[in-house]
Amino acid sequence: MEKVLQNVKEASRITATLKGEIKRKILNEMADSLEKNQNQIIEANKKDLEYAKNANLSSALIDRLLLDEKRIKAMAEALRDIAKLKDPVGRVIDGWVLDNGLRIEKIKIPIGVIGIIYESRPNVTSDAAGLCFMSGNACILKGGKEAMNSNITIIEILQYVLEKNKLPKEAISLIPDYSRDGVSWLIRQDKYVDLIIPRGGEKLIKFVSENSKVPVVKHDKGLCHVYVHEDANLDEAVKICINAKVQRPGVCNAMETLLVDKNIAGKFLPKIKEAMENEGVELRGCEITLEYIDIKKATEEDWHTEYLDKILSIKIVDNLEDAIAHIETYGSGHSDSIVTENYSVAEEFLNRVDSACVYVNASTRFTDGGVFGFGAEVGISTNKLHARGPMGIDDLTTYKYKIYGNGQIRN
Amino acid sequence: MEKVLQNVKEASRITATLKGEIKRKILNEMADSLEKNQNQIIEANKKDLEYAKNANLSSALIDRLLLDEKRIKAMAEALRDIAKLKDPVGRVIDGWVLDNGLRIEKIKIPIGVIGIIYESRPNVTSDAAGLCFMSGNACILKGGKEAMNSNITIIEILQYVLEKNKLPKEAISLIPDYSRDGVSWLIRQDKYVDLIIPRGGEKLIKFVSENSKVPVVKHDKGLCHVYVHEDANLDEAVKICINAKVQRPGVCNAMETLLVDKNIAGKFLPKIKEAMENEGVELRGCEITLEYIDIKKATEEDWHTEYLDKILSIKIVDNLEDAIAHIETYGSGHSDSIVTENYSVAEEFLNRVDSACVYVNASTRFTDGGVFGFGAEVGISTNKLHARGPMGIDDLTTYKYKIYGNGQIRN
Numbered sequence: 001m002e003k004v005l006q007n008v009k010e011a012s013r014i015t016a017t018l019k020g021e022i023k024r025k026i027l028n029e030m031a032d033s034l035e036k037n038q039n040q041i042i043e044a045n046k047k048d049l050e051y052a053k054n055a056n057l058s059s060a061l062i063d064r065l066l067l068d069e070k071r072i073k074a075m076a077e078a079l080r081d082i083a084k085l086k087d088p089v090g091r092v093i094d095g096w097v098l099d100n101g102l103r104i105e106k107i108k109i110p111i112g113v114i115g116i117i118y119e120s121r122p123n124v125t126s127d128a129a130g131l132c133f134m135s136g137n138a139c140i141l142k143g144g145k146e147a148m149n150s151n152i153t154i155i156e157i158l159q160y161v162l163e164k165n166k167l168p169k170e171a172i173s174l175i176p177d178y179s180r181d182g183v184s185w186l187i188r189q190d191k192y193v194d195l196i197i198p199r200g201g202e203k204l205i206k207f208v209s210e211n212s213k214v215p216v217v218k219h220d221k222g223l224c225h226v227y228v229h230e231d232a233n234l235d236e237a238v239k240i241c242i243n244a245k246v247q248r249p250g251v252c253n254a255m256e257t258l259l260v261d262k263n264i265a266g267k268f269l270p271k272i273k274e275a276m277e278n279e280g281v282e283l284r285g286c287e288i289t290l291e292y293i294d295i296k297k298a299t300e301e302d303w304h305t306e307y308l309d310k311i312l313s314i315k316i317v318d319n320l321e322d323a324i325a326h327i328e329t330y331g332s333g334h335s336d337s338i339v340t341e342n343y344s345v346a347e348e349f350l351n352r353v354d355s356a357c358v359y360v361n362a363s364t365r366f367t368d369g370g371v372f373g374f375g376a377e378v379g380i381s382t383n384k385l386h387a388r389g390p391m392g393i394d395d396l397t398t399y400k401y402k403i404y405g406n407g408q409i410r411n
Numbered sequence: 412m413e414k415v416l417q418n419v420k421e422a423s424r425i426t427a428t429l430k431g432e433i434k435r436k437i438l439n440e441m442a443d444s445l446e447k448n449q450n451q452i453i454e455a456n457k458k459d460l461e462y463a464k465n466a467n468l469s470s471a472l473i474d475r476l477l478l479d480e481k482r483i484k485a486m487a488e489a490l491r492d493i494a495k496l497k498d499p500v501g502r503v504i505d506g507w508v509l510d511n512g513l514r515i516e517k518i519k520i521p522i523g524v525i526g527i528i529y530e531s532r533p534n535v536t537s538d539a540a541g542l543c544f545m546s547g548n549a550c551i552l553k554g555g556k557e558a559m560n561s562n563i564t565i566i567e568i569l570q571y572v573l574e575k576n577k578l579p580k581e582a583i584s585l586i587p588d589y590s591r592d593g594v595s596w597l598i599r600q601d602k603y604v605d606l607i608i609p610r611g612g613e614k615l616i617k618f619v620s621e622n623s624k625v626p627v628v629k630h631d632k633g634l635c636h637v638y639v640h641e642d643a644n645l646d647e648a649v650k651i652c653i654n655a656k657v658q659r660p661g662v663c664n665a666m667e668t669l670l671v672d673k674n675i676a677g678k679f680l681p682k683i684k685e686a687m688e689n690e691g692v693e694l695r696g697c698e699i700t701l702e703y704i705d706i707k708k709a710t711e712e713d714w715h716t717e718y719l720d721k722i723l724s725i726k727i728v729d730n731l732e733d734a735i736a737h738i739e740t741y742g743s744g745h746s747d748s749i750v751t752e753n754y755s756v757a758e759e760f761l762n763r764v765d766s767a768c769v770y771v772n773a774s775t776r777f778t779d780g781g782v783f784g785f786g787a788e789v790g791i792s793t794n795k796l797h798a799r800g801p802m803g804i805d806d807l808t809t810y811k812y813k814i815y816g817n818g819q820i821r822n
Contacts, residue, residue, distance in 0.1 A: 013739075017762065096784065102773055104783065111795060112765070190620070194795050209601070210624050215796045236818045243820035328424075350813045351428065354523070362513055362816025371821070372515065372812075373507065384522060384605050384809050385626045385797045398795050401783075402761045405773025407647045409654035410782070 001185065004176050005140070005192035008113050011171040012138035016110045020087035022165075023134055027083035030161045031076035034126065037157050038072045044153035045122065052146050064120050065147055075126045075154075078376060082130040085375045088394045089136040103404040108397045110136030112194035115175075115186050117142045117208060119200040122150040129158055129172045131378055135396035140193065142175040142182055187212035199379050217387050217395075219379035221306045222252030222334035224364045227323040227349070229340035230263040236361065237268065237339040238275050243363040244337065246279045250308045252380060253335050253367040257303060257313045259323045262288070265316050269293045272314075281310045288316040303330040320345055324352055331355060333382055335364040356382065356389030412596065415587050416551070416603035419524050422582040423549035427521045431498035433576075434545055438494035441572045442487035445537065448568050449483045455564035456533070463557050475531045476558055486537045486565075489787060493541040496786045499805045500547045514815040519808040521547030523605035526586075526597050528553045528619060530611040533561040540569055540583045542789055546807035551604065553586040553593055598623035610790050628798050628806075630790035632717045633663030633745035635775040638734040638760070640751035641672040645679050647772065648750040649686050654774040655748065657690045661719045663791060664746050664778040668714060668724045670734045673699070676727050680704045683725075692721045699727040714741040731756055735763055742766060744793055746775040767793065767800030 034041070045067040052062050094106035114137045116128045125143055132139035143151040151174060159169035175182045183204075187196050190213040198208040199219045209216055226244050228237045244255035260268055269292040276283055284298035295314075302313040303326070317323045327336050337359035338349040346360040357367045367390060369377025374392025381387045387395035445452070456478040463473050505517035525548045527539045536554055543550035554562040562585060570580035586593045594615075598607050601624040609619040610630045620627055637655050639648045655666035671679055680703040687694055695709035706725075713724040714737070728734045738747050748770035749760040757771040768778045778801060780788025785803025792798045798806035 013763070013765075016765075098777075098782070098784070102777060109765075213621050215626065215794070233818075239818065239820055247821050352424075354424075354427075354520075355811065357812045357814060359814045359816060362814060362819040363821050365821040366509075366513060366814065366819070367812075371509070373509070383626070388810060389812050399799060400766065401768045401778075401800050403768060403770045403773055403777065405770060407644075407650065408773040408777070409650055410658050410774055410776040 001176050002192075004170070004173065005113070005189055007168065007170040008138050008140050008173050009192045011168040012110070012112045014168060015133065015138050015171045016089070016112070016136045018136060020089075023087065023136075024083040026161060026165055026167070027079050027130055027134060029165070030126070030130070030158050031079040031083075033157050033161050034072055034076045034079070034154070038069055041067055041072055041150065041153050041157070042069075044149040047149040048122075048147050055146070057146060061120060061146070065122065065150075067122055067150055071123060075123045078123070078127050079130045082127075082134050082376050082393075085134055085393055087134070088397045093399060100408050101406065102408050105402045105404070106399050107402055108394075109400050111396060111398050112137060113192055114139045114396065115142070115193045115196045115214065116140075117183055117186070117196065117198045117200065117204065118144070119204070120144040120147055122147040122154060124199070125151045125154045126158065127376065128378075129155070131376060131393050132396060133172065135393040137396055138171045138173070140173045140175055140186065142178070142186060145178055148178050183208070184211065187214055187216075190214045197378065215386070217381050217383045217391070220382035221332050222254070222367075222380070222382075223257070223304070223306050223330060223332040224253060224255050224335045225257050225259055225327050225331060225337070226255050226364065227259040227317070227327075227336070227338045228261060228264065228268055229320065229338055229342060229345055230261040231342040231345065232261075232264070232339040233341060234264065234268050234271060238271055240337065240339055240361070240363050241272060242275050242279060244365055245276065245281055245312050246310060247363070247365050249310050252306075253364050254308070255312065255364055256306055257315060257330065259315050259317045259326060260289070261323075262316050262318055265289070265292055269314070276312060279310070281312050283312055283314060285314040286316055289314045306332070320348060324349070327353055327355070333384070334380065335359065335367040337362060337364050356380070412587050413603075415581070415584065416524070416600055418579065418581040419549050419551050419584050420603045422579040423521070423523045425579060426544065426549050426582045427500070427523070427547045429547060431500075434498065434547075435494040437572060437576055437578070438490050438541055438545060440576070441537070441541070441569050442490040442494075444568050444572050445483055445487045445490070445565070449480055452478055452483055452561065452564050452568070453480075455560040458560040459533075459558050466557070468557060472531055472557070476533065476561075478533055478561055482534060486534045489534070489538050490541045493538075493545050493787050493804075496545055496804055498545070499808045504810060511819050512817065513819050516813045516815070517810050518813055519805075520811050522807060522809050523548060524603055525550045525807065526553070526604045526607045526625065527551075528594055528597070528607065528609045528611065528615065529555070530615070531555040531558055533558040533565060535610070536562045536565045537569065538787065539789075540566070542787055542804050543807060544583065546804040548807055549582045549584070551584045551586055551597065553589070553597060556589055559589050594619070595622065598625055598627075601625045608789065626797070628792050628794045628802070631793035632743050633665070633778075633791070633793075634668070634715070634717050634741060634743040635664060635666050635746045636668050636670055636738050636742060636748070637666050637775065638670040638728070638738075638747070638749045639672060639675065639679055640731065640749055640753060640756055641674040642753040642756065643672075643675065643750040644752060645675065645682060648679065649682055651748065651750055651772070651774050652683060653686050653690060655776055656687065656692055656723050657721060658774070658776055660721050663717075664775050665719070666723065666775055667717055668726060668741065670726050670728050670737060671700070672734075673727050673729055676700070676703055680725070687723060690721070692723050694723055694725060696725040697727055700725045717743070731759060735760070738764055738766070744795075745791065746770065746778040748773060748775050767791070
């Protein structure tokens with residue numbers, strides 16, 4: 001198995017030097033090839049679906065697993081979109097000349113070999129491969145076991161395009177061992193793998209973070225808060241809260257807990273209750289909330305829970321200090337928003353809340369690589385280092401210093 | 412012990428919000444206080460020296476341990492220099508406005524709690540504390556056991572200044588358990604510690620890298636190469652090689668292996684032999700080298716060795732390809748240089764050698780935060796992610812996105 005990684009590492013030295021026009025051409029050919037070979041993919045996918053049905057997986061999971069003509073077309077389109085992104089490799093991000101004439105340039109370069117560990121959806125396979133390839137990296141992918149046949153077929157199609165272009169097919173690789181052991185093995189190969197990106201459930205991310213010898217950029221949960229301050233425009237606050245909760249409840253940038261300033265609780269809570277219940281949201285409140293509106297009581301566990309569903313916990317807070325303390329204790333450092341017209345309070349919230357994205361007077365739902373203008377998204381990092389928040393292909397690079405001299409020596 | 416880290420984390424929330432002028436004032440007061448209390452430091456240091464002598468530590472180690480009036484003055488001056496650095500916190504590194512009017516700012520912020528693990532020299536204690544403080548971070552330090560008394564006294568002096576300024580003294584903390592167990596414990600506290608920086612021997616760095624649950628930026632060895640290409644100006648090449656090897660042989664950016672193009676071996680090797688031997692450098696050559704000059708034979712181990720001494724291994728290479736392959740196999744990704752007048756060869760070397768710093772026609776000795784203009788240096792990172800190469804206080808920050816809205820919701 002080590003040989004596999006040696007080959008991926010070798011391939012990464014070649015992908016690192018590819019010109020943008022070559023990468024774009026190949027990504028477009030990969031897109032065409034996915035569409036041309038859709039029957040082959042659908043056949044492989046049928047095997048996965050059968051396995052999933054026999055294993056009694058949930059219908060939601062089976063739906064995520066399913067590939068049909070439309071979804072394969074979407075995968076191809078995603079590759080074409082990636083092919084349109086600005087190539088980050090080689091970009092000069094800083095540069096200066098020393099007094100002795102030495103010219104220093106700080107240049108973006110690919111990271112090398114990226115290991116991506118993800119779950120069921122087989123479309124992630126082509127997305128992840130495309131993003132790594134466009135940023136000059138080789139990748140080794142570990143998808144969900146239940147999507148194994150689909151993933152193998154997709155990778156074979158992509159690899160065939162690489163070979164046709166006289167590039168090493170290992171630039172886009174699938175992990176040779178598809179079991180959990182494969183993950184344990186991969187995350188300890190720091191000699192060959194430069195970065196591990198786990199995407200998936202809390203258990204997977206915890207396991208990878210705790211056991212990896214390779215640096216990890218994790219895409220952990222989003223326990224996002226909106227704090228409605230006493231100086232908020234309450235109608236605006238209702239709109240923002242509704243959007244943050246229900247526009248797409250199943251994603252990481254949706255609001256899970258609403259913090260309401262005690263001085264406006266009497267006015268705001270009935271409004272938000274009506275609006276949320278109209279949208280079919282189940283509300284759970286702290287004890288003080290229950291004095292104003294008749295909803296279910298929230299438990300300690302609620303403040304820790306990323307529902308990913310039409311459920312919202314509500315807590316009354318005394319002031320900004322109290323709101324920040326709650327977010328510090330229960331938040332996941334993803335996205336948090338304050339609604340207020342008070343300048344100083346807004347600034348203090350923005351400065352003190354230690355999350356990847358902090359908002360004033362806007363929905364948390366904007367935390368998204370596409371929305372931010374990064375194009376296709378690797379994910380949303382909950383790391384503090386290397387990449388934080390929405391992660392585009394720019395974040396699949398690191399840098400080096402190129403130093404141009406004409407005989408300089410150090411005194 | 413967990414309580415200690417809770418306090419450090421709390422303190423980091425306060426240091427993160429300190430204004431530049433306050434941080435500078437406090438660092439200057441710390442510098443004054445070190446000088447004023449020098450006798451106390453020297454007394455504590457005497458205990459460490461006695462321990463070291465009784466433990467039969469080497470005289471080199473004992474010299475590194477020693478603190479006298481002059482060295483304490485240098486420590487104070489280092490803090491005053493740190494106080495003059497540009498405050499990285501709050502700097503806007505990117506910013507744009509979305510079509511819907513949402514204004515996004517990408518802002519540098521402190522990392523939080525930084526754990527620094529280092530060996531004998533007690534001056535690192537005040538340097539590391541000062542760098543972390545100026546960049547808005549709290550720190551927890553683990554110095555060498557043999558410098559324990561000196562470190563405790565230095566930290567107490569710095570903490571006293573914090574308290575006098577009504578700041579939590581835990582912003583600059585020493586690890587409560589000074590044994591190896593203390594390191595094992597610290598590197599697993601990912602709930603409280605945001606970054607671990609190990610500085611020291613290979614064993615320490617390997618142990619930390621392999622066992623840390625906290626992200627690590629390591630400061631590993633520098634196995635640096637100079638490649639003298641066939642189109643080099645040979646006199647310039649001699650000067651660069653001598654500088655890279657002997658200007659300060661005991662540091663990580665010194666050359667350890669010289670690669671010589673076979674086409675100029677006959678002309679260059681006698682020159683470099685004479686120059687190196689004049690400087691008292693012991694030479695060890697590959698088999699082909701020995702056909703030209705009479706020196707000791709290099710073994711496979713030599714190519715792997717960071718001598719940190721006046722010893723140099725020499726290898727004849729066929730061409731650029733061969734030189735790059737050698738560097739890929741044996742280098743440590745720190746600093747590598749090519750001497751050549753050939754434009755295409757220089758560019759290819761710069762692009763393909765995957766080291767933090769790649770040079771053309773200059774000595775590797777320039778890889779240094781001070782030389783690069785970063786001011787005081789945290790170290791030289793051999794990580795590929797987060798920070799690479801010379802690391803100044805700018806690299807002790809991460810970023811967050813501040814997003815300013817006026818009621819935006821997502822469609």
